[in-house]
Amino acid sequence: MSEIQLKPIWRWQWTLMAGIFLLIVCAVAITIGPVQINAIEIIHTLLGRETSLSDQERSLLIEIRFPRVALAALVGAALATSGAVYQTVFRNPLADPYLLGAAAGAGLGATIAITVARADFYPSLPIFAFIGGILAVIATFLVAGRLYSDPGSLLLSGIAIGSFATAVQTFLQQRNSDVLRPVYSWILGELTVADWSSVRWAALYIFIALGILLSVSKILDALMLSDEEAFSLGVSPNRIRIIAVCAATLATATAVSVSGLIGFVGIVVPHIIKRLTKKATNRALLAIALFGAAFLVLADLGARTLISPAEIPIGVITAFIGAPFFLFILRTRSKNQ
Template identity: 35%
Template sequence: MKLVFTQKPVGLAVFGLIFAGVVSLYTGVSDLDTGQIVRAFLYGGEHDFVVNHYRLPRLVLAMLVGTGLGLSGVLVQGVIRNPLASPDLMGISAGAGLAATSLLVIFPQAPLWALPVVAIVGGLLAAMMIYATAMLTKPTPARLALTGVAISAFLSSGIDFLLIVHPIEVNTAMVWLTGSLWGRNWQQFPLLFAAVCLLIPVAFWLAWRLDVLGSGELIARGLGVHVTQVQVLALIVSVVLASVSVSVAGTISFVGLLSPHLARLLVGSKHHILIPMAALIGAILVLVSDILARGLIPPTEFPAGVITSVIGAPYFIYLLSRYKGW
């Protein structure tokens, strides 16, 4: 039985995100007090770079990446009606990662705007591969998830091949592929912010349609929902959000899987509330992972993707164990 809290969980999630954001400003090699952080905000000065050009952009980007991945996960689960679906497990993140890695190692001087564009193309191609493969067999939830894992592994082998053929750029690519916000700054902000802000209203437009679709395609058509249009639009929005997030932070795993599940536990399955809750939880997961990544053993920094994998992999195994028919 699902556990649904009634004490304003969205408000608690917002408070948790604000609290994590404040902690993020204090976390790092430089030990700053509140006065130094406030003075850096107001006047710049000695700690201007650390606060305004290192910690603050990482904070903002972590929230936006987590929001994008959380929204992507809830949409792909809603349209496929598969609790095992997520952009990284379905191979979408790997497709975006392969395309972006190809650009990084083959055309290292490419303009910054080209990376998210190439990542989106890679994510869409990966989604098409999954769809074509699924049509060959009767897709059950676990089988579809395992198909995505297989395609993800295939695409990841392409990434490994690129790194072997182009060893000079291996360090830059590896930091990016493990999922990290290290070295990110305000340059990555505009496109990611625009994508998230433009696609959130689309996600809300899809909300009640996904609720109706969850009752079955025949019922949805009877209620006037254009099923194919909703499915295609939801998948495109999911792929774009995941791909743009991957283009900024690399392959941060399991956020798109965990966020919708935790959101359903807290607020139920109605998409009008599930969508903002999944976005908030995704933002919290990525931000907390980034805090732990740079705060556990400073000055050593772990990739944030390692932290999310440690949390998400056991949960994915638990979900697989619940499906006996695959």
């Protein structure tokens, strides 16, 4: 009797749907662009068959469009998943990589790599960005008063640390005017530099981070309870927090280092999935990763086609969608309270 009346807790329909949605979006994004390429030709190219594509079209497809779509998907998955994890860890639906200072810290780390260390983009940039991001998160914790503080003061100190990191970053840019333009366009968020090398390095770090986050996703349930309740259920909440925050920061830092500062993905995507599935974000983490990937591929499609042949920075597109969405959540939340 019990099995008939009690619905299963973990459902995979939404993950499956998000996966199918991602495949469709990727197919559309690869087809559409200044040069339209037939979907059948793309499938033939993927399967290594003979096609009627010219060498130029083939090169455009393999060297530009495929890596760009792949990088957008990776960055989208990283930002959406880390946003969802931060929201669970800090018990705050408005927490995202930007509000905790993680993205700004990663941005500063990457700026130091470009301006001071003159580092090559890959593989050192994600490492610099990760160090910057994790230092910013640690500083956020310390400024909040003690290692584990309440979510409210943690977010406030995250905003302060983020502002400080951004100020240092601006100072460094001004002192290094020779690299001002590339750093500036990178900050606005762009995927135009995507190539297979960036995809490989981003995939390595992001898959490690997402693998860790997905493996602890179920135990993140414990972080939604008080520390006493989590402890009584056999979980050391601080240990799980450290693992989750480090992995989410690695994902954020990698995304920031390959695509610049693309905001709001970590807020918009987890909330859409939460509303659709009516599940806590950690219970739909894979669906969030897949939908985040699709969301950014779509945003990038908009960035490169809306005013074609010119491009809009992708960060501007996500901000256009994300800022009103953020205000909507803020308003709904204060109404509920």
